[in-house]
Amino acid sequence: MPKIQLNDASIHYDVQGDGRETILFSHGFLWSGRMFDKQVAALKDRYRCITYDHRGQGQSAVVNAGYDIDSLTDDAVALIDALGCAPCHFAGLSMGGFVGLRLAARRPDLLKSLILLETSAEPEPKENIGRYRLLGMVGRLFGLAPVASQVMPIMFGQKFLTDPAREEERKLWRQRLVDNDRVGVFRSLQGVIKRAGVVDELANIPLPTLIIVGDQDVATVPGKAEKIHAGIPNSRLVVIPGAGHTSTVEEPEAVNLAIESFLNNLS
Numbered sequence: 001m002p003k004i005q006l007n008d009a010s011i012h013y014d015v016q017g018d019g020r021e022t023i024l025f026s027h028g029f030l031w032s033g034r035m036f037d038k039q040v041a042a043l044k045d046r047y048r049c050i051t052y053d054h055r056g057q058g059q060s061a062v063v064n065a066g067y068d069i070d071s072l073t074d075d076a077v078a079l080i081d082a083l084g085c086a087p088c089h090f091a092g093l094s095m096g097g098f099v100g101l102r103l104a105a106r107r108p109d110l111l112k113s114l115i116l117l118e119t120s121a122e123p124e125p126k127e128n129i130g131r132y133r134l135l136g137m138v139g140r141l142f143g144l145a146p147v148a149s150q151v152m153p154i155m156f157g158q159k160f161l162t163d164p165a166r167e168e169e170r171k172l173w174r175q176r177l178v179d180n181d182r183v184g185v186f187r188s189l190q191g192v193i194k195r196a197g198v199v200d201e202l203a204n205i206p207l208p209t210l211i212i213v214g215d216q217d218v219a220t221v222p223g224k225a226e227k228i229h230a231g232i233p234n235s236r237l238v239v240i241p242g243a244g245h246t247s248t249v250e251e252p253e254a255v256n257l258a259i260e261s262f263l264n265n266l267s
Contacts, residue, residue, distance in 0.1 A: 003059075006078040008066060012059035013052035013079065017044030021112065022085035025051045026076060026096030028118070028246065029192050030155065030177055030185065032058025035093065038252035039259065047089075047263075052079060054095065056184030067191040069095075073102040080110050089263065091115035093248060094220065095188070098195060101228075104209070105201040113266060114209040115259060118217050118245050120224040121231065123197045132193050140186040144178045151177060157216030157244025173249065202231030209235040210262040212255060214243025236262065 003010045014033060023043060025036040033051025040049040053060040054072055066075070076099050080086050090111050092100030097119025104114045124132070135147045144151070152174060153161060160166060209232045213225035222239060229237040238258040243251040 004079070004082055006075050006082065007071075009055040009063045009075070010061040011052055011055065011075065011079065013050060013083075015048065015050050015083075016040050017047055017049045019045075019047040022048040022050060022083075022088040024076070024080065024085065024088050024090050025049065026090065026092040026099050027051070027054065027058070028094030028096055028155075029188055030057070030151070030180060031246075032176075034058070034176070035246065035248050036091070039091070039248055039256055042252075042256040042260070048085070050079075050083065050085065050088075054188065056181065056188045062181050062184040062187075067187045069098045069102065069191055069195045072191065073099050073106070076103055077107060077110065086110040087112045089113045089115065091117070091259070092119065093117040094119050094245065095192060098192075101198050101201070101205070104207050105198065105204040108204075108206055111207055113263070114205065114207045115212070115262065116209065116225075116228060117212045117247060117255070118214060118220050118225075119228070120220045121197060121199045121202055121228050122224065123195060124193045129193050132189060136186050136189040139180075140182050143182050144180050144185065148174055148177055154219050155245050157214055157218075157242060157250060159216060159242040160244060160246075160250040169249070173246075199227070199231060202228065203233070205232045207234065208262075208266055210258065211235055211237045212240060212247060212258055213237070214240045214245065214247045214250065216242065216244040217247075219245040 032053045056062045097116045211225050213222045240247045240254045
């Protein structure tokens, strides 16, 4: 799999498809570009689909600095420039959505459209920060296995977590969670919980925007998506029944339908 040096980090990325237009997928905290496997499979016949791993996560390098969301946005800009894919469609989930919002508001010339999934334009709620810091410290010291049972219900909705037919999928994603680099995850978490809000930048986004949220999302509740929808003039909101914070995995068919409908209707 290819890697590219962006700023001060070696970043892993993957390209599938060779369509005239590119979709760049930016993943959520604790995961990797693999969380978009089913979206890439559905879209690669018509689009050039690029997934990448944020520094410190997935197969990208763990480096000393650059984990704040503004720096991750700089990484996305550098990747778009290096791969020559501007203007592209940008799809970001959770942490990837934090990047997408900043990218769309500050460098709209690089994008054709914006797709946001399970994300927020606001700072991390104060009531979450203490709990996340504690989970992060345990993970930093002992690895992710001891906290996996607490993290899985944050990342996935109850429909996915309780369906007997999806036990093997749950095992797969739990293992991917546990396999994270403890240092990379700890540093990435600081970027999540210390991020500034960008609510006042939403009106600067001129792009067609699709906002997706699961109705069982407890990490970035549907009200967060509604506020983004209210703030971005040319936006559409889709609520996915039965999905939590990882709708691309939990309800891929519904997510794919929403994305395909959105892209097909772009003028």
